[in-house]
Amino acid sequence: MPLLLTESLDRNRRELTHQHIESCAVCSEEWNAYKETWKVMAELPELEVPARVRDRFLASVDHSQQIPANVVPFQRRPVARWLTQAAAVVVIAGGGYFAGNRTNARPLVAPTEATIQSVQQAPYSIAETRVLPASQISPDIQGRPNIQNVQFHESSADKVGLSFDVTSRVTVTGSPGDRSMVRLLSYVLESDQSVTPSRTRTIDWVKQTYSDPEYAEPEIANALAKVLRNDTHEGVRIRAAETLKTLTPSVGSHTRDALIEALKSDPNPAVRIKAMEALAGLVQGGASFDAVMVDTLRQKAAQDDENLYVRAKAAEVLGTIRRQ
Amino acid sequence: MKRTIQVSRYLTALVVVATAATAGASVIVTDQWRNEYAISAGGTLVIDNTAGNVEVVAGNVTKIFVTCERTIRAGDNVVASEARSQTQQAVGGDEKVRILRTVVPPGRNARWSSSVSYVVRVPGNINVKIGTEFSESIRVSGVRGSVAIKNMNGSIVLDNILGTAVVDSTNGSIQYLSNGPLPANTQLFTINGDIDVRAGVQSNFVWETQSITGDVKTAFGVHGGRFLNPKRFRGNVNVPAGITLITETFGGNVLLIPRGADVSAARDVRSMAVPRIARVLPRAGSGSTGPQVLTPQMISVGLRRPSVAGSFEYVTSIGDIAIGEIRGDASLATGAGQIQLGTVTGQCVVKSYGGPLTLGDIGGELIARTEAGDVVVQSARRGGTISTGGGTIRIHYTGGATRLVSGGGDIVVRQAAGQITADARSGDISITIDPARKTEKIFARTLKGNVVLNVPAGFGADVEATVSSADATSDLIRTDIPGLTIQREQVNGKTRLRATGKINGGGERVELYADDGGILINSDSTRVSPMVPGQ
Numbered sequence: 001m002p003l004l005l006t007e008s009l010d011r012n013r014r015e016l017t018h019q020h021i022e023s024c025a026v027c028s029e030e031w032n033a034y035k036e037t038w039k040v041m042a043e044l045p046e047l048e049v050p051a052r053v054r055d056r057f058l059a060s061v062d063h064s065q066q067i068p069a070n071v072v073p074f075q076r077r078p079v080a081r082w083l084t085q086a087a088a089v090v091v092i093a094g095g096g097y098f099a100g101n102r103t104n105a106r107p108l109v110a111p112t113e114a115t116i117q118s119v120q121q122a123p124y125s126i127a128e129t130r131v132l133p134a135s136q137i138s139p140d141i142q143g144r145p146n147i148q149n150v151q152f153h154e155s156s157a158d159k160v161g162l163s164f165d166v167t168s169r170v171t172v173t174g175s176p177g178d179r180s181m182v183r184l185l186s187y188v189l190e191s192d193q194s195v196t197p198s199r200t201r202t203i204d205w206v207k208q209t210y211s212d213p214e215y216a217e218p219e220i221a222n223a224l225a226k227v228l229r230n231d232t233h234e235g236v237r238i239r240a241a242e243t244l245k246t247l248t249p250s251v252g253s254h255t256r257d258a259l260i261e262a263l264k265s266d267p268n269p270a271v272r273i274k275a276m277e278a279l280a281g282l283v284q285g286g287a288s289f290d291a292v293m294v295d296t297l298r299q300k301a302a303q304d305d306e307n308l309y310v311r312a313k314a315a316e317v318l319g320t321i322r323r324q
Numbered sequence: 325m326k327r328t329i330q331v332s333r334y335l336t337a338l339v340v341v342a343t344a345a346t347a348g349a350s351v352i353v354t355d356q357w358r359n360e361y362a363i364s365a366g367g368t369l370v371i372d373n374t375a376g377n378v379e380v381v382a383g384n385v386t387k388i389f390v391t392c393e394r395t396i397r398a399g400d401n402v403v404a405s406e407a408r409s410q411t412q413q414a415v416g417g418d419e420k421v422r423i424l425r426t427v428v429p430p431g432r433n434a435r436w437s438s439s440v441s442y443v444v445r446v447p448g449n450i451n452v453k454i455g456t457e458f459s460e461s462i463r464v465s466g467v468r469g470s471v472a473i474k475n476m477n478g479s480i481v482l483d484n485i486l487g488t489a490v491v492d493s494t495n496g497s498i499q500y501l502s503n504g505p506l507p508a509n510t511q512l513f514t515i516n517g518d519i520d521v522r523a524g525v526q527s528n529f530v531w532e533t534q535s536i537t538g539d540v541k542t543a544f545g546v547h548g549g550r551f552l553n554p555k556r557f558r559g560n561v562n563v564p565a566g567i568t569l570i571t572e573t574f575g576g577n578v579l580l581i582p583r584g585a586d587v588s589a590a591r592d593v594r595s596m597a598v599p600r601i602a603r604v605l606p607r608a609g610s611g612s613t614g615p616q617v618l619t620p621q622m623i624s625v626g627l628r629r630p631s632v633a634g635s636f637e638y639v640t641s642i643g644d645i646a647i648g649e650i651r652g653d654a655s656l657a658t659g660a661g662q663i664q665l666g667t668v669t670g671q672c673v674v675k676s677y678g679g680p681l682t683l684g685d686i687g688g689e690l691i692a693r694t695e696a697g698d699v700v701v702q703s704a705r706r707g708g709t710i711s712t713g714g715g716t717i718r719i720h721y722t723g724g725a726t727r728l729v730s731g732g733g734d735i736v737v738r739q740a741a742g743q744i745t746a747d748a749r750s751g752d753i754s755i756t757i758d759p760a761r762k763t764e765k766i767f768a769r770t771l772k773g774n775v776v777l778n779v780p781a782g783f784g785a786d787v788e789a790t791v792s793s794a795d796a797t798s799d800l801i802r803t804d805i806p807g808l809t810i811q812r813e814q815v816n817g818k819t820r821l822r823a824t825g826k827i828n829g830g831g832e833r834v835e836l837y838a839d840d841g842g843i844l845i846n847s848d849s850t851r852v853s854p855m856v857p858g859q
Contacts, residue, residue: 309695
């Protein structure tokens, strides 16, 4: 693992190590600890060693300069070491026998059949690559999975490998508040997909689910904010802004900034309208106006070449400013 | 910083008033201090206040005399003490620029609020700059130098200012009073407030003004008046002599009258300009006909009615229109606002230059257009033309030939029982054909997005589906209907897939185009496709 950590392994060994870590809970835990330690070490400030300390340290380790030439280094004799080890074994064994025979109540443990109470299943990892032993795959292939890009590997005389891309359907169930569910949805929202309907549908579903204040999730709002900022598909941006309108309890500063940015410069007037409405919703929900928001709204209200509806809405929102 | 305080004495009158009725606070603490500072002729006084009134009065003095009153509202004495320590007055600058500033922590404190009011007596020959957020009033009088004021809330009064004046307010009304002629360039801007200017009858200046939703009236004789755009008016008051008065408000009214004149003598500037020809608005029932003149009588601020018996025409410069039922033809337009209609039995023409359209059951042909916003139609029984400059178009049912255009946004037709022509600049198009239709002419094109066509079982058509994308490996055209032949070619660095053929023996022509997206043709419209955007 240290070699993996320091990126000293070649590609094949690195891949094998990763595969093992992925399938072994103990190593996985250890690997995470390594990474965490490595990360902490990286964050520690580098301190300059004082010259006095440095000199003292070098002086203490550099024996060649201290030991005179006429001094012969002392070497431990192997025979003496063996004798010492043998004596230690005799003392421990004899002492153990003596102590055992002096004890009256010797506990007797009746042998019982070993049972497994529960098995903690390893979390299902949605990863880019994975290696599965053939023994873990059901011989019954369900449905007609789309298998492409097939490659064969011969790792040893009695073992072969078969690599392929497969499109499979995975269903993840859980509460909308589950961290894994939130992460997965954020990933789906943020993924740059050339075919957008799935993302459009995701946004619609997010709107339905996370508009419930019980499931207010800043991470979801942030993911939508990224869509609003970056997606080139105007229909998707419209939906993102529309959905953010309904997620006001979970909107943080990043999301608010994205809304302000959309209001300022999105070329699609519908996006600007919805961004404006989302900001109005924030204010109605108790968010305070800050200078950037006020300036943007004022700029919009006064902008001659802006759509009149956007200007009217900006003026309307500004009109709600009261001292808090 | 070299302080030039000549006299420094604090007069503290600490008043603790126990009253639960005022702003929810049980303790109100007020204290006051006075001070005086040197300022040179032509110097500038800057007052930067968060909350509290400001009054600056010019007089026959050579220094600045400041009286400051701090008011704390808090739940108890301990909190009030904290608020006092966090609301401070700071004085800075020098004789050229003297700065009076209220220092409070940023953000809102739920437990207390504070305000500081300033009354400042100044020499007349200085400039004044004031910035506040929340106040009831700002008043500056008698200053011969320039005055600049920016605030969020609260009225602003400028009285006999001889220098240039610039006022920029968000929600405050502005009153400018001059005993003599308008002395210098003056620019008054507010978003939601009114503007009231009263100057000597002998004033000579160019007046440029606009109010988006309010009235602009004057009792001065304005010559050569004209509208620079639908709202901005420019004209000459008497003989212009290099002085310009600009008055702009979005939601308020503008009034310009000679000092002492009766307000009722003021006339709307629209009557002083050559009538402007409005953009063409087709009249309901007569197809596309000549233009209508946008007269003052037609300007209003919106309309809300449960029902209208007979045909109905209505135009407003700005405002929402909401009508439950129109038993006849409808012709409605708003310069900015949303239009909501329940039922229209006849032909329906709706136009908004900005704002969403929500239309119910339209019995006749529908012509709906918004420059910005979504369009939702429950039922267009005779089809029509529906377009938006940017927004989503969603049609639940259309029974006739329908043309749909989106400048940016998705187009969704849930049940099409007539010919469809759909064009989206950037957005997905999803069309579901009525289950009873055996063939229908369809044209759908998006320049960025996907096209999804759901057809009933047995639907016959001559299909041409073309996809252009930089992603050469994608399976961009998908269908579960046999009979299509797909060709692949490279055009300008993109992969173009073209699927052609007859489905179910052929029929009307179905043309589908998708750039940077894919095409999906489903054969069973009752099944919700996984690619169909939210319907």
